[in-house]
Amino acid sequence: MNVWIAIAATAVGCYLVKLLGLLVPAGALERPLVKRLAALLPVALLAALTAQQTFSTGHQVLLDARAAGLAAAAVALVLRAPFLVIVGAAVLVTAGVRALGG
Amino acid sequence: MAAEQTASPEIRPEAGGKPDAAVVRDALGVGVAVGLSGFAFGVTSAGSGLGLLQTCALSLLVFTGASQFALVGALAAGGNPFTAAAGAFFLGTRNAFYGLRLSQLLALPRALRPLAAQWVIDETTAVTLAQPTRRAARIGFTVTGLTLYVLCNLTTLAGALGAQALGDTDAWGLDAASPAVFLALLAPMLKTSTERITASLAVVLVLAMLPVLPAGAPVLVAALAAPVVLFLKGRSTPGETGADAGARTHDATAPGPSEGIGNSPKGQAR
16 A cells, blocks of 8 residues: 555656646746756765665665676766666676675 | 647748658657666566556656656665655656756647646657757657657566566566666766765765665655755855856756666767
């Protein structure tokens, strides 16, 4: 039930912000501070999510095979690999390190 | 679809306009490449314990990748539904700024806007902004949106079914897919020191808060890195902020190559 509540809340919230941009008159959100915050908020969230999902399990901060996978993704990013290759590299290296007992 | 139909009567191809077929080809390229990433989401979501119906509902109803991954991750970590939804929602707020740009470019009739809204995401914005004329923009938006929506939902279903067949998705390293997606989205956004400091601070905050705060909350605390860095930057260089902010407003609304969810829009949109 909780999962459905979360899905519904996210769906409604995400749809409304999409619609908001199309409906409000241009200029309403054009304040520099608002725009800068809107550009910076995803940076903070994505960085936090990357760190959390790589270096933690539950409440524990730890280093495991996923760190190697993420390093592989970073290398693929630097080499300008396509999106699916970046994700694939992370998955393969993580699985490989786990198979080797990491 | 509808946008395209209403577009044709009043818009003539302008001088230097791009042939419709070229626009469609660009849009399909992005739509197909990125549409396949729904597979990664389907696998991650099912691997995190969400049901088939729940996984598909997320792609159908939320349809903005980063938010979907964030929600699934937060739920898997045991966060309460509203904390989890809040993180996903904040990630989705950037779409409002895409909508602002798109509504000027597409000049959609009011009645169509609620329909078009669901497709206002990174990739459709990247393709639409790259078009030279309104007609091309409307075709680009519609074809990218439709291709992505159909493909993403089909690949989500396939991914979820695949994950169920695989059993323990962690053994296959699939729990690393989600952070890799976030990293791929994040990297192109790290343009200046402001972004890099914000990202670093967010990482420190989330790792420090993880052991002590309830699940889901650490990411929301880490989001505070954005206003904190803006505030500190505003105080340290009061003269610079005005001009700097003005120059950067462009970046705020133009999707970076992030939307790249595949480097594709920038690369293939020509």
